[in-house]
Amino acid sequence: MGNFTLGRYIPLDSPIHRMDPRAKIMAMLFVLIAIFFPAGWIGYGIIFVAVSIVILLGKLSFTYILKSMKPMMFMMFFLLIMNCLVLKTGEPLFTIYSFTVYSDAVFQTLYIVVRLLLMIMITTCLTATTKPLDMTLGIEDLLKPFTKIGVPAHEIAMLISIALRFIPDLIDETTRIIKAQESRGVDLKEGKMKERIMAILSLIVPLFVSAFQRAEDLANAMEARGYAPGEERTRYKVLKMEMRDWILLFCAFLLLVGMIVLSRFK
């Protein structure tokens, strides 16, 4: 549980860390959209170089980002198998037991894998360099224009920040309860069906009880400090766009336009 790296903030000091979350979120959206334009290998090469520069500027290590892809490995492998079974176009590459694998299957998979890889890299860049709280501030601001059509921007942001805040707590709680039940002889890895159901039950019930307890405590604590949703609130932290934020946005936008152009010429 403790080695879960996907989407975790890494406390470092870098130009990327100091950037405005709004600029970072928008830049990420631009680049994510750019990935979906079929700009070919050259296009992906350019995006990869751009993202790598951000990773280097953000002082993130590539091994860390590779690690966060681990949960995706299974999915990628599954994709490859499915594609090999279904896609029968292109050059036949090789044959195993009268089953032929075609070049398109491999290339299609590679294409998807590269896209996924880039997407994970980009989102990791955002989540690893932006504090969860700053992220929600950014989301709230970006959603502000939509309040006119009834989108509760502040409530959504509050919801997200509370959910994020509880993730580490619940992970800790889960490990704690696992340990406590293991001390009582629960075996989570082996055992008969009935025993395993009992084992899972012995985790889920206490986890639910404590999650509800925490939610209630937090709601009470917030109310005690005068929180009322929908009310006008001032902010402790005021976001300000600076030169470097505009530059990041501009570069991301340029990348998006570039990819659109490239995909037209293909």
Place this chain on the structure above:
Amino acid sequence: MSITFEKVSHIYSDGTPYRFVALSDVDLDIIEGQMTAIVGQTGSGKSTLVQHLNGLLLPASGKINVLDHVIEAGSHPKGLKSLRGKVGLVFQFPEYQLFEETVLKDIAFGPKNFGFTEKEAIEKARHAMKLVSLGKEFEEKSPLELSGGQKRRVAIAGILAMDPQVLVLDEPTAGLDPQGTIQMMELFRELNQKHHKTVLIVTHDMEQVFNYCDRVIVMAKGSVHTHTTCEEFFRDSSLCNSLAILPPALIRMKDALKEKGFTIKDEMEDIHELSKEIAREVKHG
């Protein structure tokens, strides 16, 4: 048979930016049949240390010997489950581990996991309830509707029902009222003296250490700072002071009297002994 640690280290989140060395080169020899207190500031490695005793955490380096079970770094230890039956570990705020519909079923959960039949488990559960002085009327209640102190007792009974040889308790009295605290500590003393269990208690309360324990282990920054008998530990309050630990009231009283010119012996069992000493001094003086 004994419990020994040889050069045991433990590192959390190794290889990530969150890497944290919780134990470094801990050598320890815990004497069986005694009541040992483990004290130290928050983050000194107390909880990490006790979780090694039943193999919940495995050492990054070093070797642990617990009741004939050997846990060595790098190799996958065998028989962890049987070890967990012999070393009962009660976590901090153990009431959060309750999940069964009734108190009796919840207490019987442990013994059942260790291979006892339904009937035997219920019998053991009833016995454990008696030990923690929970009456028969609690048997069919839901553990979730009990008060905090009662829940705590149910949780501790859940471990006692396994009849472990070694009982490890991580701050068992945190958040209990004074009455409940005394009852709890008396129970541990009884288990130690009558039932000859080895008892290890992680605590912040020096009164508990002084009144109930035989030995004391002081943890600091992931290593064992001091390991000695309680008499030795409290004989000279300068050791306590250097560790930023407030000595028990009796010791502070004795020190204050000595400062004012009384001649009082250093070993002190309880308040009666101190009052006798004072009476003798006053008569002579």
